[in-house]
Amino acid sequence: MHDKGILRGVAxxxxxxxxxxxxxxxxxxxxxxxxCVARYxxxxxxxxxxxxxxxxxDKIVEVDSSAAPIVNQANTVNTSYIVSFTxxxxxxxxxxxxxxxxxxxxxxxxxxxxxxxxxSWEDWCIPHGSLFEIEVALDV
Numbered sequence: 262m263h264d265k266g267i268l269r270g271v272a273x274x275x276x277x278x279x280x281x282x283x284x285x286x287x288x289x290x291x292x293x294x295x296x297c298v299a300r301y302x303x304x305x306x307x308x309x310x311x312x313x314x315x316x317x318x319d320k321i322v323e324v325d326s327s328a329a330p331i332v333n334q335a336n337t338v339n340t341s342y343i344v345s346f347t348x349x350x351x352x353x354x355x356x357x358x359x360x361x362x363x364x365x366x367x368x369x370x371x372x373x374x375x376x377x378x379x380x381s382w383e384d385w386c387i388p389h390g391s392l393f394e395i396e397v398a399l400d401v
Contacts (some may be wrong), residue, residue, distance in 0.1 A: 277302035286320040293328070295321060310386040314340050342387050345395040352400045363401070 278300045297317060301307050311337040317334045349371060351364035 275302045276304045277329065278305060283322055284316060286317075286324055288324050307385045309342060313386075341391050341393065343393045343395060344387075345397060347397045347399060349399050349401050367401070 322329045322332050351367050
Protein backbone atom coordinates (compact mmCIF):
# COMPACT_ATOMS: atom_id res chain seq x y z
CA MET A 262 0.00 0.00 0.00
CA HIS A 263 1.35 3.42 -0.92
CA ASP A 264 1.28 6.30 1.58
CA LYS A 265 1.52 8.98 -1.13
CA GLY A 266 -0.03 9.18 -4.59
CA ILE A 267 1.10 11.36 -7.48
CA LEU A 268 -0.93 12.04 -10.63
CA ARG A 269 1.21 12.90 -13.65
CA GLY A 270 0.31 14.10 -17.14
CA VAL A 271 2.25 14.46 -20.38
CA ALA A 272 1.89 17.24 -22.96
CA UNK A 273 4.07 19.68 -24.82
CA UNK A 274 4.47 22.01 -27.77
CA UNK A 275 7.79 23.75 -27.05
CA UNK A 276 11.27 22.65 -28.05
CA UNK A 277 12.79 22.60 -24.56
CA UNK A 278 11.82 23.25 -20.92
CA UNK A 279 14.24 24.45 -18.26
CA UNK A 280 14.68 22.40 -15.07
CA UNK A 281 13.13 25.20 -13.00
CA UNK A 282 9.96 25.04 -15.15
CA UNK A 283 9.86 21.25 -15.48
CA UNK A 284 7.53 20.35 -12.58
CA UNK A 285 4.18 21.91 -11.73
CA UNK A 286 3.15 20.48 -8.41
CA UNK A 287 0.26 20.96 -6.01
CA UNK A 288 -1.44 19.21 -3.14
CA UNK A 289 -4.96 17.93 -3.85
CA UNK A 290 -7.91 17.89 -1.44
CA UNK A 291 -7.29 14.24 -0.52
CA UNK A 292 -4.68 13.38 2.13
CA UNK A 293 -1.42 12.11 0.63
CA UNK A 294 -2.46 12.77 -2.99
CA UNK A 295 -0.62 15.30 -5.17
CA UNK A 296 -0.87 16.40 -8.79
CA CYS A 297 2.34 16.74 -10.74
CA VAL A 298 2.66 17.85 -14.34
CA ALA A 299 6.09 17.07 -15.76
CA ARG A 300 6.72 19.29 -18.75
CA TYR A 301 9.12 18.35 -21.52
CA UNK A 302 9.77 19.94 -24.88
CA UNK A 303 9.89 17.88 -28.04
CA UNK A 304 13.71 18.08 -28.06
CA UNK A 305 14.14 17.22 -24.36
CA UNK A 306 15.17 13.75 -23.23
CA UNK A 307 12.49 12.36 -20.93
CA UNK A 308 14.06 10.64 -17.94
CA UNK A 309 11.77 9.32 -15.20
CA UNK A 310 14.56 7.56 -13.35
CA UNK A 311 15.81 7.95 -9.78
CA UNK A 312 16.80 11.65 -10.11
CA UNK A 313 13.26 12.47 -11.28
CA UNK A 314 11.72 10.60 -8.34
CA UNK A 315 13.99 12.43 -5.89
CA UNK A 316 12.88 15.78 -7.38
CA UNK A 317 9.24 14.70 -6.94
CA UNK A 318 9.84 13.76 -3.31
CA ASP A 319 11.51 17.13 -2.70
CA LYS A 320 8.49 18.88 -4.24
CA ILE A 321 6.14 16.96 -1.93
CA VAL A 322 8.00 18.31 1.11
CA GLU A 323 8.00 21.80 -0.46
CA VAL A 324 4.19 21.86 -0.81
CA ASP A 325 3.37 19.75 2.27
CA SER A 326 5.90 19.95 5.11
CA SER A 327 3.87 17.46 7.15
CA ALA A 328 4.87 14.77 4.62
CA ALA A 329 8.58 15.13 5.42
CA PRO A 330 8.83 12.08 7.75
CA ILE A 331 7.23 9.81 5.15
CA VAL A 332 9.26 11.27 2.27
CA ASN A 333 12.49 10.81 4.22
CA GLN A 334 11.69 7.09 4.52
CA ALA A 335 10.65 6.77 0.86
CA ASN A 336 12.34 4.16 -1.26
CA THR A 337 12.79 5.15 -4.92
CA VAL A 338 13.01 1.46 -5.89
CA ASN A 339 9.32 0.93 -5.01
CA THR A 340 8.03 3.77 -7.19
CA SER A 341 4.97 3.10 -9.36
CA TYR A 342 4.38 5.08 -12.55
CA ILE A 343 0.85 5.69 -13.80
CA VAL A 344 0.83 7.15 -17.32
CA SER A 345 -2.41 8.08 -19.05
CA PHE A 346 -3.20 8.88 -22.66
CA THR A 347 -6.36 10.02 -24.33
CA UNK A 348 -7.52 8.43 -27.57
CA UNK A 349 -10.13 10.30 -29.59
CA UNK A 350 -12.71 8.65 -31.85
CA UNK A 351 -15.21 10.23 -34.22
CA UNK A 352 -18.77 9.76 -32.99
CA UNK A 353 -20.22 6.76 -34.80
CA UNK A 354 -23.57 8.48 -35.34
CA UNK A 355 -21.96 11.52 -37.05
CA UNK A 356 -22.61 11.78 -40.81
CA UNK A 357 -21.78 14.16 -43.64
CA UNK A 358 -18.65 15.76 -45.01
CA UNK A 359 -17.61 17.35 -41.70
CA UNK A 360 -17.91 13.99 -39.93
CA UNK A 361 -15.86 12.29 -42.68
CA UNK A 362 -13.13 14.94 -42.37
CA UNK A 363 -13.11 14.55 -38.56
CA UNK A 364 -12.94 10.75 -38.88
CA UNK A 365 -10.03 11.01 -41.37
CA UNK A 366 -8.12 13.40 -39.10
CA UNK A 367 -8.63 11.28 -35.98
CA UNK A 368 -7.93 7.93 -37.67
CA UNK A 369 -4.84 9.07 -39.57
CA UNK A 370 -3.22 12.29 -38.37
CA UNK A 371 -4.09 12.15 -34.66
CA UNK A 372 -3.47 8.40 -34.40
CA UNK A 373 0.00 8.80 -35.98
CA UNK A 374 0.86 11.54 -33.50
CA UNK A 375 -0.19 9.25 -30.63
CA UNK A 376 1.97 6.38 -31.87
CA UNK A 377 4.95 8.72 -32.15
CA UNK A 378 4.41 10.08 -28.63
CA UNK A 379 4.29 6.57 -27.14
CA UNK A 380 7.14 5.09 -29.17
CA SER A 381 8.95 3.45 -26.28
CA TRP A 382 8.80 3.40 -22.49
CA GLU A 383 12.50 2.64 -22.50
CA ASP A 384 13.15 6.17 -23.78
CA TRP A 385 11.54 7.47 -20.58
CA CYS A 386 13.74 5.33 -18.29
CA ILE A 387 10.66 3.87 -16.58
CA PRO A 388 11.15 0.33 -15.26
CA HIS A 389 8.58 -1.88 -17.04
CA GLY A 390 7.61 -3.65 -13.83
CA SER A 391 6.63 -0.32 -12.25
CA LEU A 392 4.50 1.03 -15.11
CA PHE A 393 0.70 1.22 -15.26
CA GLU A 394 -0.70 2.53 -18.55
CA ILE A 395 -4.22 3.94 -18.66
CA GLU A 396 -5.89 4.87 -21.91
CA VAL A 397 -9.05 6.96 -21.97
CA ALA A 398 -11.24 6.74 -25.08
CA LEU A 399 -13.47 9.68 -25.98
CA ASP A 400 -16.02 10.12 -28.77
CA VAL A 401 -15.77 13.61 -30.28
